[in-house]
Amino acid sequence: MLMLLLFILGCGSPMPASPTVSILATEVATVTAEVPPTETPPSPGATATGFLNAWSEGDYAAMYVRLSPESRAVIDEAGFTRRYQDAMVTATVITVTTHVRSALQEGAHARVAFDLRLETALVGELVTDTVMSLSLYEDQWWVDWDAGLIWPHLAGGNYFRMDYVTPVRANIYDRNGLGLAVEGKIVTVGVIPGQIQDEPALLAALAQVTGLSTEQIQSRYASAPADWRVPIAEIPAEVSVDQNALLSSIAGIYRDEKNGRLYPGASAPHVIGWVSPVPAERLAEYRALGYRGDEWVGIMGLEAWGESILAGQRGGALSVVTPAGEVVAEVAKRPAEPSRAITTTIDREFQRKVQQILGGRRGAIVVLDAQTGAVLAMASGPGFDTNVFAGPAGAAERSQILSNPANPLFNRATHGTYPSASVFKIVTMSAALERAGMSPTETIFHCPGYWEGLGPGARKVCWDASGHGDISLEDGLTASCDVVFYSVGQILDELDPHILGEMARAFGLGERTGLVGISEEPGLVPDPEWKVNAIAERWWIGDTINLSIGQGYLLVTPLQIARMLAAVGNGGALYRPYVIERIAGNETTPEQVTQPEVAGQLPLTRGHLQAIQQALLGVTADDIGTAWHRYTGLSISVAGKTGTAEAGGPESIPHSWFAAYAPAENPEIAIAVIVERGGEGSTVAAPLTRQVVEAYYGLPLSRLPREAEEGYVTPTPGPTPGPEGTLESPLETIENQ
Secondary structure: OHHHHHHHHHOOOOOOOOHHHHHHHHHHHHHHHOOOOOOOOOOHHHHHHHHHHHHHOOOHHHHHOOEOHHHHHHOOHHHHHHHHHHHHHHOOEEEEEEEEEEEEEEOOEEEEEEEEEEEEOOOOEEEEEEEEEEEEEOOEEEEEOOHHHOOHHHOOOOEEEEEEEOOOOOOEEOOOOOEEEEEEEEEEEEEOHHHOOOHHHHHHHHHHHHOOOHHHHHHHHOOOOOOOOEEEEEEEHHHHHHOHHHHHOOOOEEEEEEEEEEOHHHOOHHHHOOEEEOOHHHHHHHHOOOOOOOOEEEOOHHHHHOHHHHHOEOEEEEEEEOOOOOEEEEEEEEOOEOOOOEEEOOOHHHHHHHHHHHOOOOEEEEEEEOOOOEEEEEEEEOOOOHHHHOOHHHHHHHHHHHHOOOOOOOOOOOOOOEOOHHHHHHHHHHHHHHHOOOOOOOOEEEEOOEEOOOOHHHOEEOOOOOOOEEEEHHHHHHHOOHHHHHHHHHHHHHHOOOHHHHHHHHOOOOOOOOOOOOOOOOOEOOOHHHHHHHHOOOOOHHHHHHHHOOOOOOEEOHHHHHHHHHHHHHOOEEEOOEOEEEEOOOOOOOOEEOOOOEEEEOOOOHHHHHHHHHHHHHHHHOOOOOOHHHOOOOOOOOEEEEEEEOOOOOOOOOEEEEEEEEOOOOOOEEEEEEEOOOOOOOOOHHHHHHHHHHHHOOOOOOOOOHHHOOOOOOOOOOOOOOOOOOOOOOOHHHHOO
């Protein structure tokens, strides 16, 4: 009777309220008080929920410890983990979501029904309902596991199989439809050392075909075993065909052909980027996007930015197969989405010429369409050949690029930040006209070759130590007279030390330009608040005077300067630069065409802007201009500004700047050229800019002055007179007054 009552109470059966029952209940309470209580084991639903939650978190160890002893005897933890991981990777599962619906207990056994949702990268969402069996051992519920808990059809040793459908990678074109990155045939030409019969002939042939030196070729196979196939270089398929008679006639040479990515002429490598195998550290990231993991993906530039566009959307068919490979069921299927080509604003032939003009110098050249902001050419030096990243034969060149202290992979056009030096005087003159009420021609300064505006103890020299005499603000910009701009800086600081910073930002400095597809740095426009927050120092008048000639804490990118000159030339419209002209459409996505976008307007009246334009034309056309001697005889009018920026560091050779637009009367292009530690702006950057103009208009390239030739070593300048736009000594004495 007592056992029956305990069973009834344990089952929670209702009891009639009667004295008899009350007494019996009291008796039971007395008896149970003498027996140690037994803990109620966790419910099977709780065990199942813990197992499924651990799956959602990818915690396979926490899942395994919930398996019954019988299940653990069948599969160890490593095999269990591998079974889940293989299934999740094969099915491209991104997330696992489960929901327990019900639990049914029958003595020491239970069944828990749950919903399972697997979100996959390749074939969408997989949904099923399934049942988990559990057993009670030693007052604990354990999961009786089999592979059907991963997916019902996997029970009995079956596996997932994914058949991928991968679209062909789309091309990247220049504005004229010429290829910048294309899919094509790559021919690897190499050597089998043990088959060489006439080594001098072999070396001569390979040098002729690859452009490598005989020493470079020989070094690549010299230590290889006799039967190895040693890749020497990748060559275009058409070269392989043209040179077939030569290559096939020499023992020891082999050729392998494959499909791959080609970069014709290695044009705009920093813009286009390249493809390489999926980086090991990003494998999980790419698999979550539906990649197998053995593909080649974009690493830099537009190849990386446009990966999803150029690669398209992979499709696939997920099925369940037996260990013998027999298909049991098709689980899900999704078609591939075609890739889409990208057409850029780059002119491939012009880009090639600009790269040749920059050569191996450290620096950058940016050329924009002055009326739209389209990037026509963007070169960063030293450059590199993107084709060496396309195959095994480029290993030696890749190593040289990666170890080069000049860092060829660094895009100096958008990531290089420099003081703009006297190019900034355009901003300073604008502030003088708009905020200080000065006149471009009637406000007169006197330049004796030095400036003592803050006292004789803080004397600063002009770049022209002989002085400019009485000179207007407009002529001061043309002649880049430092005394004029020291004086203007002092006046502006007395009005408000924020004026120059505000005007600089209105010219697009100190912020990213908004260029899509290419990463960029914002640069820095300093002001009193920035200095307090960044270095915990107050702003001194010397900071404003430094800024007035483009020195001090100011940092700009060549792209920002080209954009600024375009705005000055086109009448004041500050365009958002763009390099992507069009993205092709497909069956599901319409074509995308970039429209020019005005991001701002220069805060200048028409008359004041015209005065600045006239001053910039004078730089190349008037005998007081700092670069007039570099533009004599050029049939295209150019308006521009030189700059010579302090570089800092152990070397005192400054950076050479020239920024311009042409033709001056109705600008079509805007240009920024910087050569790191190149010397004066008029000596190096200005002649290079002239060559860029000549290249754009199809004119013969003028001869560079000796000081501008690549490889020329600029001698360290003396203490005075300094190059225009630089300070020969820091302004500590001014800052403390």
